[in-house]
Amino acid sequence: MGLPVTQFVHEMAGVAVVGLIFLRAVSLSRVTEPARAHLAAITVRWAWLWAGSTLAWIAFTLSDVIGTGLGDLLGHADAVVAVSGTDRVLAECATLWVALAVALFGARLSGSAAMSAAGHQRRGLLPSALTGHAGYHPSPGVAMVALGLHLVGAAIWIGGLLTLVAHLRGFPDDVRVAVPRFSAAALVCALAVGVSGVLAIAVMLDGWAALLGTDRGQLIVAKTVALVLLASVGYWHRRRTVPAVRTGCLRPLLRLAAGELLLMGATVGIAVVLSITA
Amino acid sequence: MVELAPRVERKAPVARAPGTVAVLAALFLAGLAAIVIARWWTGTRYHPCAVGIARSVR
Numbered sequence: 273m274g275l276p277v278t279q280f281v282h283e284m285a286g287v288a289v290v291g292l293i294f295l296r297a298v299s300l301s302r303v304t305e306p307a308r309a310h311l312a313a314i315t316v317r318w319a320w321l322w323a324g325s326t327l328a329w330i331a332f333t334l335s336d337v338i339g340t341g342l343g344d345l346l347g348h349a350d351a352v353v354a355v356s357g358t359d360r361v362l363a364e365c366a367t368l369w370v371a372l373a374v375a376l377f378g379a380r381l382s383g384s385a386a387m388s389a390a391g392h393q394r395r396g397l398l399p400s401a402l403t404g405h406a407g408y409h410p411s412p413g414v415a416m417v418a419l420g421l422h423l424v425g426a427a428i429w430i431g432g433l434l435t436l437v438a439h440l441r442g443f444p445d446d447v448r449v450a451v452p453r454f455s456a457a458a459l460v461c462a463l464a465v466g467v468s469g470v471l472a473i474a475v476m477l478d479g480w481a482a483l484l485g486t487d488r489g490q491l492i493v494a495k496t497v498a499l500v501l502l503a504s505v506g507y508w509h510r511r512r513t514v515p516a517v518r519t520g521c522l523r524p525l526l527r528l529a530a531g532e533l534l535l536m537g538a539t540v541g542i543a544v545v546l547s548i549t550a
Numbered sequence: 551m552v553e554l555a556p557r558v559e560r561k562a563p564v565a566r567a568p569g570t571v572a573v574l575a576a577l578f579l580a581g582l583a584a585i586v587i588a589r590w591w592t593g594t595r596y597h598p599c600a601v602g603i604a605r606s607v608r
Contacts, residue, residue: 276589280581434577438570487592494588526567530576537577541584549592 274342275332280544282329284537285322286367289315289374291431292439295450298457303450307443312379314439319375326368333361411475418471425464428457430536437529444522451517451525455510462503469499491546498539505532 292315296308303311335342337358338351345352355361432454440447473483473492483489505528513525568576 273585276585277582280585281578284578284581434573438573441567441570491588491592523567530568530573533573534576534580537580538584541581542588544581545585545588545592 275329275336276544276548278325278328278332279547280541282322282325282367283540283544285318285325286371287427287431287540288318288434289322289371289378289431290427291433291435292318293374293378294428294457295432295435295440295454298453303446304443307440307446310443311435311439315378316375319371319378323368323371323375326364326371330361330364330368333364337361415472415475418468418475421464421468422472425461425468426540429461429465430533430540432457432461433529433533433536437526437533441522441526444520447522447525448517448520451514455514458506459510462499462506466499466503469496487549488546491542491549494542495539495546498535498542502532502535502539505535 292311296303296311296315331342331345334345334352334355337355337360338345338348340348340351356365436447436450436454440450477483477486477489477492483493509525509528509532513528516522516524
């Protein structure tokens with residue numbers, strides 16, 4: 273369980289960093305100074321968790337590929353050096369550098385620098401994903417673009433919502449400014465996740481019959497059901513809770529979004545298992 | 551009869567939104583539960599590999 277659990281923590285921490293920086297850069301350009309400082313401090317905390325979990329993930333990956341326990345890795349120094357040069361481990365190291373950069377310098381980002389960093393953080397999530405299943409298909413280019421779009425859309429959507437619900441709730445005026453802007457971004461992200469997901473299935477799965485006949489297919493069906501549920505929740509947000517926010521009532525939004533985040537966590541968990549299922 | 555105190559309208563209690571710690575804990579627990587269930591469903595639990603780099607190096 274060590275590998276999927278550390279990968280899940282790594283994914284969630286990376287998503288949180290992307291969401292925090294995206295919201296700081298795009299949705300909260302007129303945010304108040306206390307909220308800006310709070311989000312900067314939280315970004316650094318998540319970035320350290322991202323870096324730490326990436327380091328643990330690299331150790332578990334080495335253990336998995338070499339075929340030995342974590343405690344025995346030092347006894348197989350030659351194998352560790354050999355496996356460290358593989359695409360998979362190098363990609364994880366690239367993510368580690370990005371996470372460390374945010375942890376060390378994330379608090380100093382503001383304005384256009386944060387905007388630029390938001391783009392780079394999204395790229396930090398990509399290397400590991402693009403060295404997996406997507407690279408080993410008849411159409412690797414299409415599969416990689418689809419998967420990249422899928423990841424970036426999901427990261428902004430989940431991370432942005434996490435920021436609003438968990439970290440910005442203490443600043444109601446800023447939430448009122450951010451919610452309509454984030455709502456528009458979330459709609460675009462949901463569409464991107466759905467379209468890129470269908471494209472990835474079409475390219476990476478051996479026929480539509482494999483959707484029910486294989487383990488990968490069944491996990492994809494589970495993710496699709498979760499996406500439909502999340503889209504329904506998003507529709508409910510746009511109908512009910514976002515208009516309520518404009519009148520000053522945040523509580524319905526926070527409650528529904530908390531439930532939505534629960535579903536998102538489960539979906540990321542399924543995605544982690546999908547990524548390690550042949 | 552004289553009313554001494556202002557009448558207070560009884561309102562229906564409004565449910566509180568979950569706090570930050572509760573949201574984060576639920577998020578991680580949901581993910582871990584999904585991992586356990588998905589691995590059980592697909593039978594992709596960990597199997598020690600029969601051959602591996604560690605064994606070929608030694």
